[in-house]
Amino acid sequence: MTSLAKGLAVLRCFADAQTPMTIAQAAKMTALSRPSVKRCLHTLVRLGYAALDGTRYTLRPKALALGYAYLSSSPLAIRAQPMLDQLRDELHESCSVGVLEEDEVYYVARAEISRIMSIALRAGSRLPLYCTSMGRILLAAQDRQSQISYLRRTRLIARTDYTCTQPSDLLEILAxxxxEGYAIVDQELEVGLRSVSVPILGRRGVVAALNIGTQAARVPVTELRTRYLPALRRIAQELTAVGFG
Known part of the structure; x- marks a missing residue:
């Protein structure tokens, strides 16, 4: 259904823009024609998912129901959240669970102790695979040809001076x-941020990644391995024991 696909593309624009949008802005972001975007936005307004203020559109609270439908029905998100809360309270660090979707890490659960990044992260947030610890866990679970294909179609941007953007180097890292069964990313996504991740296994292999993010100035890489990694592995094993698909 082409109309549905266009409507969903326009709806997703709001997450990327993070500000009220005009028809022209949405058309540019979706590569759709302005008339098509206008019809989609008009429908969203009529259904109560969006509001029009002058020439700019914003989402209304009703749109939350679309994301909540997944979070309230996902066994992984439901089971992981209390464990993340427990891990956060134990280590006093922010922790998350993410899954692979459309060449990105999608956050499905998160427990935050403090904001350690310049961008806010919550369930529904998306980050690149190649420069995040959860992303590398998810990529490492794929076969080599799939990894090569991903690296070829992805724009490998240097997010910081530490970001690895060479495909050959990234393939070695993924191997x-x-x-080793874990990934550490040291200030490759954002200066001052370190993270460590481990896989969560299901009946068909790696289904998600579990991570802890912390401040580089406060926690050395060695502590990620000696203190945080064992705790992550313990929680990951508990989640694995549940037996997700």
């Missing part, structure tokens, strides 16, 4: 992650 190490697969062998």
């Amino acid at each position: 190490s992650v697969a062998e």
Whole structure:
């Protein structure tokens, strides 16, 4: 259904823009014609999912129901949230669970102790695979040809001076992650941020990643391995025991 696909594309624009949008802005972001975007936005307004203020559109609270439908029905999100809360209280660090979707890490559960990034992260947030610890866990679970294909179609942007953007180097990193069973990213996504992740296994292999993010100035890389990694592995094993698909 082309109309449904266009409507969903326009709806997703609001998450990317993070500000009220005009028809012209939405058309540029979706590569759709202005008349098509206008019809989609008009429908969203009529259904109560969006509001028009002058020439700019914003989402209304009713749109929350679309995301909540997933979170309230996902066994992984439901089971993981109390464990993340427990881990956060134990280590006093923010922790998350993410899954692979459309070449990105989608956050499905998060427990935050404090805001350690310049962008706010919550369930529904998306981040790149190649420069995040959860992303590397999810990529490492794929076969080599799938990894190569991902690297070829992805724009590998240097988010910081530490970001690895060389495909050959990233393939070596992914091989190490697969062998060692964890991934550490040191200030590659954002300066001052370090994170460590481990896989969550299901009946068909890796279904998600579990991570802890912390401030580089406060926690050295060695502590990620000696203190945080064992705790992550313990929670991941508990989640694995549930037996997700």
